[in-house]
Amino acid sequence: MRITQEGDYALRVVLYLCNLGMGEKIEAKHIAVHEKIPLRFLLKLLRKLVHGGIVRSFRGVGGGYSIAQEPKNITLKNVIEAIEGPIYVNRCLYDKDFCNLNRTGSCDVHRALNQVQSNLISDLDSITFEKIMKNEL
Amino acid sequence: MRITQEGDYALRVVLYLCNLGMGEKIEAKHIAVHEKIPLRFLLKLLRKLVHGGIVRSFRGVGGGYSIAQEPKNITLKNVIEAIEGPIYVNRCLYDKDFCNLNRTGSCDVHRALNQVQSNLISDLDSITFEKIMKNEL
DNA sequence: TATAAATATACCAAATAAGTATACTTTTGA
DNA sequence: TCAAAAGTATACTTATTTGGTATATTTATA
Numbered sequence: 181m182r183i184t185q186e187g188d189y190a191l192r193v194v195l196y197l198c199n200l201g202m203g204e205k206i207e208a209k210h211i212a213v214h215e216k217i218p219l220r221f222l223l224k225l226l227r228k229l230v231h232g233g234i235v236r237s238f239r240g241v242g243g244g245y246s247i248a249q250e251p252k253n254i255t256l257k258n259v260i261e262a263i264e265g266p267i268y269v270n271r272c273l274y275d276k277d278f279c280n281l282n283r284t285g286s287c288d289v290h291r292a293l294n295q296v297q298s299n300l301i302s303d304l305d306s307i308t309f310e311k312i313m314k315n316e317l
Numbered sequence: 318m319r320i321t322q323e324g325d326y327a328l329r330v331v332l333y334l335c336n337l338g339m340g341e342k343i344e345a346k347h348i349a350v351h352e353k354i355p356l357r358f359l360l361k362l363l364r365k366l367v368h369g370g371i372v373r374s375f376r377g378v379g380g381g382y383s384i385a386q387e388p389k390n391i392t393l394k395n396v397i398e399a400i401e402g403p404i405y406v407n408r409c410l411y412d413k414d415f416c417n418l419n420r421t422g423s424c425d426v427h428r429a430l431n432q433v434q435s436n437l438i439s440d441l442d443s444i445t446f447e448k449i450m451k452n453e454l
Numbered sequence: 455t456a457t458a459a460a461t462a463t464a465c466c467a468a469a470t471a472a473g474t475a476t477a478c479t480t481t482t483g484a
Numbered sequence: 485t486c487a488a489a490a491g492t493a494t495a496c497t498t499a500t501t502t503g504g505t506a507t508a509t510t511t512a513t514a
Contacts, residue, residue: 181318181319181320181397181401181404181405181406181437182318182405182406182407182408183318183406183407183430184470184471184472185408185471185472186471186472188407188408188409188426191426191430192424192426195425195426207489207490207491208490208491209490218472218473218474220473220474220475221472221473221474223491223492224473226491227491227492227493230491230492237490237491237492238481238490238491239479239480239481239489239490239491239492240479240480240481240482240488240489240490240491241480241481241482241483241488241489241490242481242482242483242489242490243480243481243482243489243490243491244490244491245491256429256430256433260318264318267318268318268319269318269319269320270319270320270325271319271322271325272325287329288332288449288450288452289325289328289329289332289449291449291452291454292393292444292448292449292454293320293328293393295444295454296393296437296440296441296444299436299437299440300318300433300436300437300440303433303436303437304433307429307432307433311429312425312426312428312429313425315425315428317428317429317432321501321502321503322502322503323502323503344458344459344460345459345460346459355503355504355505357504357505357506358503358504358505360460360461361461361504363460364460364461364462367460367461374459374460374461375459375460375512376458376459376460376461376510376511376512377457377458377459377460377510377511377512377513378457378458378459378511378512378513378514379458379459379512379513379514380458380459380460380511380512380513381459381460382460
């Protein structure tokens with residue numbers, strides 16, 4: 181039931197860029213130092229955030245990264261999904277072929293987990309970076 | 318944000334034993350066949366459930382396993398914790414030394430995740446096997 | 455007391471996550 | 485116009501976790 185180290189890094193990077201402000205860009209190496217993230221790993225992670233539309237990148241001399249959306253429109257769910265893909269508590273709930281009992285849909289355990297998962301996802305989606313910045317938790 | 322395969326197996330095993338009824342015991346190999354779990358792996362997993370007080374074991378000829386508590390007193394959280402240990406969304410929230418920024422307690426991201434985690438845990442703890450059996454979800 | 459069960463411990467293999475390396479493209483500005 | 489400073493793409497390596505197996509031992513019953 182954990183987010184990965186990469187997901188954790190990503191949340192901190194997004195918060196950092198949010199605090200920097202919408203139009204402001206900054207080079208990856210500064211983020212790496214500030215957040216203590218290995219530079220290469222950070223670059224890879226930033227690309228996922230760019231693909232996810234959460235971060236903008238600027239190439240060339242004087243390039244860097246900036247936040248792509250207003251903090252009120254970015255949620256924990258958005259960031260975690262950009263990094264780790266779809267959120268699911270149990271693989272059965274994502275890949276129907278996975279259940280080795282072929283009980284998908286009728287399995288009582290998975291029905292219960294599905295409920296937990298729904299709550300978790302909506303919870304993650306309710307926490308925006310604006311709330312995090314303003315400490316409105 | 319996932320439970321492990323072992324955790325999934327365990328939930329099914331506990332449900333199976335619940336359905337069997339409190340006093341009824343059954344050998345591991347029957348559970349293995351019924352739930353399609355590798356026997357050796359199941360045995361290891363059952364020991365964790367025994368240590369967790371969720372399942373009772375009976376050694377010797379005619380031995381086996383039975384549920385140790387009433388289904389209304391066993392929750393998803395109980396089983397998952399017996400198998401996987403304490404539930405935490407982010408390692409920072411469990412091992413304070415882990416945060417590579419030493420921001421524990423003051424880190425905004427982790428404060429947000431802590432909230433998600435609390436909700437998740439209380440959600441898992443609210444679903445008992447009685448509810449699962451009666452389909453009261 | 456032989457046998458059928460669980461237990462303990464250690465080991466191995468597969469999958470995933472974390473981190474690194476190399477080569478390339480884009481942009482800017484002297 | 486081209487050198488340098490940024491990001492991009494892809495592939496690789498290493499570490500950690502998870503899933504599964506093996507061997508030897510203990511316990512309880514018929």
